[in-house]
Amino acid sequence: MALTPPFTEEHEELRASIRGFLDRELAPHSQAWEDEQWFPNEVFSKLAGQGLLGLKYPVQLGGQGGDYLHDAVLIEELARIGSGGTAAGIGAHVNIATPPIWKFGTDEQKQRYLVPAIRGELIGALGITEPGAGSDVASIGARAERVDGGWVVNGEKTYITNGVRAHFIVTAVKTTPEGGHHGISFLIIDRGEGVTSAKLEKLGWHASDTATIAYQDVFVPETNLLGGLNEGFKLIMANFQWERLAMALGAVGAMRLAWERTAQFARERTTFGRPLSGHQAIRHQLADLAASAYSARCVTYDALRRFVAGEEPLREVTMAKLLTQRACYELMDACLQIHGGAGYMLEVWVERAVRDARLGPIGGGSDEIMREILGRILEAPGGV
Amino acid sequence: MATAESVLKPDFKTERKHFLFTDEHEQLRESIRSFAQKELAPHADEWEETTFPDSVFTRMGELGFLGLDKPEEYGGQGGDYYSALVLAEEIGHSNCGGLAMGVAVQTDMAMPPILAFGTEEQKQQWAAPAIAGTKILCLGITEPDAGSDVKGIKTRAVKDGDEYVINGSKTYITNGHRADVIVLVTKTDPDAGYDGFTLFLVPMDAPGVIREQKLKKMGMHASDTALLAFQDVRVPESAVLGQVGRGFYHIMWELQGERLIGAAGSVSGAQRVFERTLEYAKERTAFGRAIGNFQVIRHKFAEMATKIETARQMVYMTAWRQQNGDYPVREISMAKLYASRIACEVADECLQIHGGAGYMREYGIERAWRDLRLNRIGAGTDEIMLEVIGRSYGL
Numbered sequence: 001m002a003l004t005p006p007f008t009e010e011h012e013e014l015r016a017s018i019r020g021f022l023d024r025e026l027a028p029h030s031q032a033w034e035d036e037q038w039f040p041n042e043v044f045s046k047l048a049g050q051g052l053l054g055l056k057y058p059v060q061l062g063g064q065g066g067d068y069l070h071d072a073v074l075i076e077e078l079a080r081i082g083s084g085g086t087a088a089g090i091g092a093h094v095n096i097a098t099p100p101i102w103k104f105g106t107d108e109q110k111q112r113y114l115v116p117a118i119r120g121e122l123i124g125a126l127g128i129t130e131p132g133a134g135s136d137v138a139s140i141g142a143r144a145e146r147v148d149g150g151w152v153v154n155g156e157k158t159y160i161t162n163g164v165r166a167h168f169i170v171t172a173v174k175t176t177p178e179g180g181h182h183g184i185s186f187l188i189i190d191r192g193e194g195v196t197s198a199k200l201e202k203l204g205w206h207a208s209d210t211a212t213i214a215y216q217d218v219f220v221p222e223t224n225l226l227g228g229l230n231e232g233f234k235l236i237m238a239n240f241q242w243e244r245l246a247m248a249l250g251a252v253g254a255m256r257l258a259w260e261r262t263a264q265f266a267r268e269r270t271t272f273g274r275p276l277s278g279h280q281a282i283r284h285q286l287a288d289l290a291a292s293a294y295s296a297r298c299v300t301y302d303a304l305r306r307f308v309a310g311e312e313p314l315r316e317v318t319m320a321k322l323l324t325q326r327a328c329y330e331l332m333d334a335c336l337q338i339h340g341g342a343g344y345m346l347e348v349w350v351e352r353a354v355r356d357a358r359l360g361p362i363g364g365g366s367d368e369i370m371r372e373i374l375g376r377i378l379e380a381p382g383g384v
Numbered sequence: 385m386a387t388a389e390s391v392l393k394p395d396f397k398t399e400r401k402h403f404l405f406t407d408e409h410e411q412l413r414e415s416i417r418s419f420a421q422k423e424l425a426p427h428a429d430e431w432e433e434t435t436f437p438d439s440v441f442t443r444m445g446e447l448g449f450l451g452l453d454k455p456e457e458y459g460g461q462g463g464d465y466y467s468a469l470v471l472a473e474e475i476g477h478s479n480c481g482g483l484a485m486g487v488a489v490q491t492d493m494a495m496p497p498i499l500a501f502g503t504e505e506q507k508q509q510w511a512a513p514a515i516a517g518t519k520i521l522c523l524g525i526t527e528p529d530a531g532s533d534v535k536g537i538k539t540r541a542v543k544d545g546d547e548y549v550i551n552g553s554k555t556y557i558t559n560g561h562r563a564d565v566i567v568l569v570t571k572t573d574p575d576a577g578y579d580g581f582t583l584f585l586v587p588m589d590a591p592g593v594i595r596e597q598k599l600k601k602m603g604m605h606a607s608d609t610a611l612l613a614f615q616d617v618r619v620p621e622s623a624v625l626g627q628v629g630r631g632f633y634h635i636m637w638e639l640q641g642e643r644l645i646g647a648a649g650s651v652s653g654a655q656r657v658f659e660r661t662l663e664y665a666k667e668r669t670a671f672g673r674a675i676g677n678f679q680v681i682r683h684k685f686a687e688m689a690t691k692i693e694t695a696r697q698m699v700y701m702t703a704w705r706q707q708n709g710d711y712p713v714r715e716i717s718m719a720k721l722y723a724s725r726i727a728c729e730v731a732d733e734c735l736q737i738h739g740g741a742g743y744m745r746e747y748g749i750e751r752a753w754r755d756l757r758l759n760r761i762g763a764g765t766d767e768i769m770l771e772v773i774g775r776s777y778g779l
């Protein structure tokens with residue numbers, strides 16, 4: 001079969017090697033980590049040992065000198081370990097916490113945070129969402145007040161992946177009294193005095209330590225300002241595209257695995273004297289799901305190809321995010337249905353997959369926000 | 385990699401072409417679009433009543449549009465498969481679904497088997513003039529008693545000396561009234577199962593070919609759809625297309641091209657009705673503002689655009705595979721299934737956004753709704769697509 005653009009032979013070799021590693025080192029533990037509602041921090045050092053935390057980062061910083069396509073392979077494969085929470089924790093580090101430092105950080109910040117993050121010695125998190133500001137990011141309220149040599153931060157962030165374990169949190173704060181689009185900045189905040197985390201219980205993603213983080217009179221030195229003062233909104237927007245693409249890629253990987261497993265189940269499970277897949281209704285349902293998985297792949301790869309080529313595919317990324325997250329959730333739910341009673345049991349993977357997938361249409365910008373962005377694109381500029 | 389500045393203020397109007405298409409494709413796109421808008425669309429309403437005239441074929445032949453991806457030795461342009469995609473996409477600007485279908489039967493359904501399996505003489509006799517637009521082709525698979533179940537067709541061709549005698553009937557045949565020749569699927573050996581089928585090129589003026597009624601349809605009114613009867617039609621052995629006994633496999637191959645181009649047509653149809661509805665939503669006011677300014681309506685557009693783009697990417701990815709040597713039956717079926725479904729969903733949502741106007745003839749939205757509904761049935765129903773996909777996994 002011809003390779004699927006934009007991937008080449010080289011990427012497929014990487015895919016095979018990542019898959020082998022994950023199958024050996026992570027997948028066997030995913031159930032236990034879900035049960036414990038925590039995956040161990042050594043996962044980061046193991047991944048770093050394979051170079052997987054720095055695929056797209058320059059060699060000078062300890063990375064592999066690859067690009068986003070290499071990360072895309074990792075993201076798809078991580079979805080196959082069957083633990084959305086573990087993949088999310090790794091993803092938060094690789095896809096959303098460290099890229100802003102790479103793109104906007106000073107050399108000194110890269111040495112201090114990015115290099116050890118690529119080595120798996122420091123774990124990062126990204127802090128934007130607050131109890132009072134989710135989709136509406138311009139209205140965040142955490143504030144940084146100027147003091148001698150830096151800032152003092154007060155406020156609260158929530159739904160922060162890696163929020164308990166993170167050594168540093170790339171945090172969005174108001175640096176003007178008004179905040180808003182021109183009054184937000186990013187600070188890299190070390191865990192330390194005044195930073196406290198409270199783990200949250202969730203519908204899915206159990207292995208992930210999603211947390212509320214409170215900042216109380218936290219002093220942040222001047223050297224930890226990331227990017228320009230009051231230019232934080234740019235960082236948010238720049239990062240969203242890759243975050244959303246990463247979510248779409250995760251869905252593509254998860255859908256493929258879930259489909260393969262469910263088709264296997266349908267071949268083996270016998271009802272009314274024949275395999276489940278011998279019943280036309282089930283066969284057609286599986287065919288429908290395969291078509292849905294292919295549609296998700298096609299729309300995502302187009303956005304990915306454009307992103308890597310340096311286009312500005314806001315439209316394509318937004319569409320890919322919107323389509324894949326719901327399609328993935330619907331596919332998981334259909335897989336659960338095909339499994340029948342077994343699907344409802346914790347010992348079978350599928351109920352967890354449905355719960356994990358339900359976050360997709362909410363996280364990284366909800367479906368409603370995606371539609372709003374697209375709606376505005378369609379009428380711009382100066383349209384209706 | 386996009387920079388922060390550029391992401392903050394993206395240029396939504398930037399047209400970004402897909403990597404499948406070169407500058408030549410884009411020029412072709414421009415010229416087909418302009419032809420469809422200037423020479424076809426103005427007649428779309430009239431042709432709904434009368435069916436489109438044969439002169440559309442001669443004109444498109446003159447312009448080289450009927451042989452874009454066909455070999456130069458038969459008068460084609462020698463282009464790649466993507467140029468056929470461009471035609472399927474841009475012919476939608478005729479706003480005339482029946483015309484798009486009639487042309488697709490010529491270029492992507494009846495012609496490929498002639499070029500793939502025909503003798504040099506057959507290609508010169510039928511393909512070359514079809515590319516020139518001076519002969520019109522049709523394809524006969526479906527019968528009154530056998531549609532999706534191709535194996536169940538009853539039209540018989542019986543060897544008699546050095547001739548074949550054909551008896552049977554075919555229905556739902558696009559171009560059936562205007563065609564000069566039909567690529568006809570027959571059974572030559574009823575006991576041989578899948579190996580008992582043979583294709584023939586039967587001139588439509590042969591004695592015994594009877595063009596029965598023009599069928600009245602829900603949509604696609606500009607196309608002529610025929611019920612045909614074959615009564616003791618005698619053709620020479622040289623009328624056999626491809627190999628005797630291989631007809632079933634020949635036609636299954638043909639259906640793949642038909643389905644992929646059909647999927648592209650669905651995307652194109654959906655895109656057109658979407659664009660027209662977007663225009664409408666910017667102009668139509670309700671409660672003091674343009675209806676497109678209501679969030680609920682805006683989100684409908686976002687949803688539709690996402691579905692259309694997804695279907696388009698399925699078509700492109702699958703076409704890419706085809707052009708690069710795969711025979712992607714599974715993916716073609718998926719693209720056809722998905723694209724035809726979303727086209728119907730989009731047409732229905734557009735009708736809803738138009739409100740009462742959507743229900744009225746003059747806006748053309750109800751026509752698109754009727755036309756696009758065929759795509760979930762023609763060239764293999766949704767259910768057949770699902771069956772093909774399911775079985776492709778050994779289920």
